[in-house]
Amino acid sequence: MLDRLAARWRHLFKLDPNRKLSDLALKKICESGTDAIIVGGTDGVTFKNTWELLQRIKDYPVTCVQEISSISAVVPGFDGYLIPTVLNTDNAYWIHGAHHEAIKKYGEFIPWDHVVFEGYVILNADSKASRLTGCKTELEEADVTAYAHLAEHLYRFPVLYVEYSGRFGDVELVKAAGKVLKQTRLFYGGGISSEEQAKTMAEWADTVVVGNLIYTNVEMAIDTVKWVKETKMGR
Numbered sequence: 001m002l003d004r005l006a007a008r009w010r011h012l013f014k015l016d017p018n019r020k021l022s023d024l025a026l027k028k029i030c031e032s033g034t035d036a037i038i039v040g041g042t043d044g045v046t047f048k049n050t051w052e053l054l055q056r057i058k059d060y061p062v063t064c065v066q067e068i069s070s071i072s073a074v075v076p077g078f079d080g081y082l083i084p085t086v087l088n089t090d091n092a093y094w095i096h097g098a099h100h101e102a103i104k105k106y107g108e109f110i111p112w113d114h115v116v117f118e119g120y121v122i123l124n125a126d127s128k129a130s131r132l133t134g135c136k137t138e139l140e141e142a143d144v145t146a147y148a149h150l151a152e153h154l155y156r157f158p159v160l161y162v163e164y165s166g167r168f169g170d171v172e173l174v175k176a177a178g179k180v181l182k183q184t185r186l187f188y189g190g191g192i193s194s195e196e197q198a199k200t201m202a203e204w205a206d207t208v209v210v211g212n213l214i215y216t217n218v219e220m221a222i223d224t225v226k227w228v229k230e231t232k233m234g235r
């Protein structure tokens with residue numbers, strides 16, 4: 001069951017199939033001691049570039065999951081599948097419309113034991129994911145904690161993902177979301193590019209996701225694994 005595995009994840013790397021990464025950098029990422037690698041992104045993700053990246057990662061024993069953002073880029077062979085659903089949008093397509101379409105298409109082929117749903121709250125208005133899905137990003141602490149309750153009690157999602165893709169987020173909002181969650185795990189992702197930032201978010205989020213830094217400073221990206229893992233949770 002993927003949700004049991006995900007319950008132990010502390011650090012994740014997110015690799016974008018639409019970006020170039022050398023074999024050496026990929027080796028370092030796969031052998032870094034991260035708990036798993038997510039393959040996904042918002043734009044330019046295709047069956048071909050996702051499949052090719054999976055083949056390269058498969059040379060290593062690290063767990064590798066696909067975060068599905070496009071119905072046409074679902075690739076068999078991953079250890080599991082993360083399915084985002086956006087909570088802070090009014091556009092039903094990104095809440096469950098795309099999901100309905102995908103379930104109609106893949107039906108009995110869906111390996112449900114290897115699927116984990118993630119309730120996303122996207123807070124960087126400039127990110128591609130926010131622009132695509134029409135997110136309402138001007139949120140107060142009470143809005144974010146209400147979404148956290150929705151994720152846990154209405155939807156019973158195993159994961160709430162506070163997403164700042166591309167920029168470092170507001171720790172007070174992350175802390176507030178974490179404090180109300182009991183069963184649902186809190187993922188944080190966005191803009192981590194220093195030891196202090198990694199440790200700050202690792203104190204309040206169960207799982208910290210590092211993406212862009214892989215492409216700008218792979219050595220520092222590797223260091224985030226130890227920075228996150230040596231940080232004690234503050235809640």
Ligand SMILES: CC(C)=CCC/C(C)=C/CC/C(C)=C/CC/C(C)=C/CC/C(C)=C/CC/C(C)=C/CC/C(C)=C/COP(=O)(O)OP(=O)(O)O
Binds near residue numbers: 016040095130212
């Ligand atoms: C055959 C086989 C193996 C079948 C299994 C397939 C399977 C598991 C099907 C399950 C059915 C299902 C429910 C599928 C979901 C379909 C789907 C397309 C859902 C919509 C997902 C969604 C809300 C996408 C919107 C964008 C988003 C939230 C993406 C998440 C990733 C993300 C935020 C990336 C980084 O952001 P970005 O802004 O792109 O950052 P960069 O600028 O750095 O790129």
Ligand SMILES: O=P(O)(O)OC[C@@H](O)CO
Binds near residue numbers: 164189191210211
């Ligand atoms: O790329 P960055 O900004 O590190 O964000 C990581 C991840 O949350 C993106 O979906």
Ligand SMILES: [Mg+2]
Binds near residue numbers: 040
């Ligand atoms: Mg992208």
